[in-house]
Amino acid sequence: MSDKPLKVVLYWHMHQPEYRDLRSGEYFQPWTYLHGMKDYVDMVAHIEDLPEARAVVNFVPTLIEQIDDYSQQVKSFLNNSSALSDPLLAALAGPVLPANDEGRAHLVRVCLRLNESRLVNRFPAYRKLADIADSISELPEMMRYIDNQYLVDLLVWYHLAWVGETVHRKDDRIKQLLKKQSGFSLHDRRELLTIIGELLGSVIERYRKLAEKGQIELSMTPYAHPIMPLLLDINSAKEAIPEVSLPIMESYPGGEERVHWHIKQGMKTFEKYFGISPIGCWPSEGSISAPTLKILSEAGFKWAASGEAVLRNSLSVSQQETEENPCIHNAYQLEDTELNCFFRDDGLSDLIGFTYSDWHADDAAANMVGHLENIADACKGKDNAVVSLILDGENAWEFYPENGYYFLRALYKEIAAHPGLELTTFSECIEEKPETLTTLVSGSWVYGTFSTWIGDKDKNRAWDMLGDAKKCFDSVIKSGKLDKKHILQAEKQLAICEGSDWFWWFGDYNSAESVSDFESIYRMHLSNLYQVLGEEPPAYLSEVFAHGSGAPTMGGVMRKGQE
Numbered sequence: 001m002s003d004k005p006l007k008v009v010l011y012w013h014m015h016q017p018e019y020r021d022l023r024s025g026e027y028f029q030p031w032t033y034l035h036g037m038k039d040y041v042d043m044v045a046h047i048e049d050l051p052e053a054r055a056v057v058n059f060v061p062t063l064i065e066q067i068d069d070y071s072q073q074v075k076s077f078l079n080n081s082s083a084l085s086d087p088l089l090a091a092l093a094g095p096v097l098p099a100n101d102e103g104r105a106h107l108v109r110v111c112l113r114l115n116e117s118r119l120v121n122r123f124p125a126y127r128k129l130a131d132i133a134d135s136i137s138e139l140p141e142m143m144r145y146i147d148n149q150y151l152v153d154l155l156v157w158y159h160l161a162w163v164g165e166t167v168h169r170k171d172d173r174i175k176q177l178l179k180k181q182s183g184f185s186l187h188d189r190r191e192l193l194t195i196i197g198e199l200l201g202s203v204i205e206r207y208r209k210l211a212e213k214g215q216i217e218l219s220m221t222p223y224a225h226p227i228m229p230l231l232l233d234i235n236s237a238k239e240a241i242p243e244v245s246l247p248i249m250e251s252y253p254g255g256e257e258r259v260h261w262h263i264k265q266g267m268k269t270f271e272k273y274f275g276i277s278p279i280g281c282w283p284s285e286g287s288i289s290a291p292t293l294k295i296l297s298e299a300g301f302k303w304a305a306s307g308e309a310v311l312r313n314s315l316s317v318s319q320q321e322t323e324e325n326p327c328i329h330n331a332y333q334l335e336d337t338e339l340n341c342f343f344r345d346d347g348l349s350d351l352i353g354f355t356y357s358d359w360h361a362d363d364a365a366a367n368m369v370g371h372l373e374n375i376a377d378a379c380k381g382k383d384n385a386v387v388s389l390i391l392d393g394e395n396a397w398e399f400y401p402e403n404g405y406y407f408l409r410a411l412y413k414e415i416a417a418h419p420g421l422e423l424t425t426f427s428e429c430i431e432e433k434p435e436t437l438t439t440l441v442s443g444s445w446v447y448g449t450f451s452t453w454i455g456d457k458d459k460n461r462a463w464d465m466l467g468d469a470k471k472c473f474d475s476v477i478k479s480g481k482l483d484k485k486h487i488l489q490a491e492k493q494l495a496i497c498e499g500s501d502w503f504w505w506f507g508d509y510n511s512a513e514s515v516s517d518f519e520s521i522y523r524m525h526l527s528n529l530y531q532v533l534g535e536e537p538p539a540y541l542s543e544v545f546a547h548g549s550g551a552p553t554m555g556g557v558m559r560k561g562q563e
Contacts, residue, residue, distance in 0.1 A: 005422035006376040007386040007429055008415055009342070011056040011305065012043060012393030013282055015225060016063045017501035019521065020085075022493055023528055025069075027086040028521050032066040037199045038164045038403060039394040040067070044206045045166035046408050047215060052416035054423040056217045057207060057393065058282040061269035062224050062496070067203055068273070074197030078190075092155050093193045095186055101143045107151060108133050108143075111158040115398045119161040125181040126157040149183065156184040159192055164199070165403040171195065208274050217425035219280035220270040222262035224495040227453050229289035229442050231255035231498065234463070236289045236442040240313060240449040247460040249467035253474055259292075262495060263299050279303065280426050284500050285453070286310070286344065286390075286445030290334060293440070297339035303331070303426045304341050305390060307561050309448025311343040313441040327379035329387050331434040340430045341437075344390040344445055346561030348372075352411075353391045353558050357399040361406035365414040369421070376420050384432035386424075390445070395557040446559050453503040458546040462506055462522065465545075466497055468538065469529050476533040486532060493529045497522070506546045510556045515548030 019029040047053045070089075076082045077093060084090040088110055091097065098104045112133055114120065120130050132150065136142050160177060167174055173191055180188070210216045222228065229236045232255050237244050252258075270278055279302040283292060286306040296304050311328060331340040348371055356364035372387060379385035397404035416423050446452045453459060473494055476482060482490065502525075505518035523541050530537040550556075 011390040042164040053412040071201040165405040223266040224499040225284040226498040237450040239442040247463040289442035307445030308346040310443040318439040365410035458506040509550040510548040
């Protein structure tokens with residue numbers, strides 16, 4: 001290896017879509033607060049506890065807003081008993097549980113939506129409750145014999161399992177609840193809600209303080225996580241897949257204006273909560289194109305990141321990748337732009353996401369260091385070499401023992417202690433001279449294409465529905481009939497509809513439950529947009545248009561960078 005250490009960046013992406021009905025404030029899925037009290041808390045705690053740890057952390061603005069909303073709701077509920085708008089959290093907090101068999105059965109099913117081997121089997125008391133639930137599923141008529149205490153204990157254990165591992169180890173109140181095991185009281189539930197509120201209320205401030213110390217770098221994604229290249233030019237999907245089937249809509253109306261809106265609103269939200277202006281951007285799903293990078297550069301960003309397959313496609317087209325140049329771990333600049341772009345090492349990132357969860361933590365960390373040593377040898381003599389390990393910061397840990405506690409600690413320590421490796425941030429790498437890209441093939445971090453979001457009949461149908469709504473939006477705005485308040489509401493509601501997550505979940509390779517959940521929320525958001533605009537929603541929004549029948553790895557919440 002060269003005398004200069006190989007730079008290594010751990011980049012964690014924190015992301016949940018808008019689960020709220022923006023009119024009523026009701027949440028239709030609990031994943032924001034559950035990941036908040038488990039993963040966002042644990043991920044910041046590891047870095048707080050390890051001064052040698054460094055990382056880049058990305059927050060999607062709509063996620064930040066939801067975390068804050070949950071925190072404020074819990075605080076208000078505990079202070080003056082105002083209502084909680086998340087049904088699951090309300091069930092934990094409130095004394096009245098569902099009285100009918102259907103409502104009680106639904107609550108039982110919801111309280112088992114987690115990794116069974118890691119989060120249920122770990123706790124014998126929770127395992128017993130789950131065994132009873134399994135019996136009920138086989139004989140539904142048994143539900144009439146289930147009392148409220150069973151539901152209470154199941155609710156408490158579900159939330160205890162979702163509490164971060166660092167909290168399990170440090171919070172005496174959690175330790176006492178774990179020790180009690182059963183027979184939880186209303187007071188116990190209220191105390192658990194208090195802890196949840198404290199955890200959610202601490203998230204943003206804890207990351208902000210680490211950024212102030214320089215231990216982490218915070219970056220952002222445009223407001224509601226849109227696929228910007230497709231908003232700018234839907235035909236950009238053909239660059240990586242020339243034969244891709246596209247929606248009837250030939251272009252998204254006013255796409256460039258919407259991209260600018262998401263960037264501006266995203267920066268406004270980010271600055272509101274973190275008090276700083278970001279210099280780095282994770283374009284939603286690592287989706288980039290030449291026009292996208294140009295717009296990000298003009299917006300003031302100094303760096304962005306994407307997937308390895310995008311880089312390899314681009315190098316192949318421009319014939320820049322050769323056997324004589326085995327090191328592609330560098331920052332790149334597309335010709336005629338000033339934005340540095342970093343690209344994910346798919347192999348190493350996917351080891352963390354899909355492989356190491358079944359390894360002993362020390363073995364996994366040592367294996368990662370071995371791979372990094374090999375890269376350092378291949379990049380010997382290149383001062384601008386940097387390895388980018390990029391993955392979401394929330395979904396992988398459910399599959400690890402103790403929420404990845406031992407692995408993450410070992411990973412940070414092993415890399416930081418290695419004399420030939422240097423944990424750093426992207427902002428500290430942009431001073432190095434980047435490589436030049438003469439051509440960029442548009443794509444995302446998943447396979448280097450946009451196939452996860454467009455090209456399937458259900459995904460294409462969703463795009464056409466979005467296009468119809470945007471045309472209605474444009475017509476109503478042009479008419480001048482909306483006041484300023486309703487214009488702002490309509491702009492935000494449209495932004496939520498433009499988010500990437502709805503399209504991610506459409507396609508029959510996903511599970512029936514997941515497709516149903518996200519399909520119904522998408523139609524709700526589109527319907528709400530028409531309502532805000534004062535227009536009657538199209539009849540087709542009352543009809544289910546996407547179904548799932550698959551069983552993807554890890555439930556479909558994560559995918560590998562390459563097929």
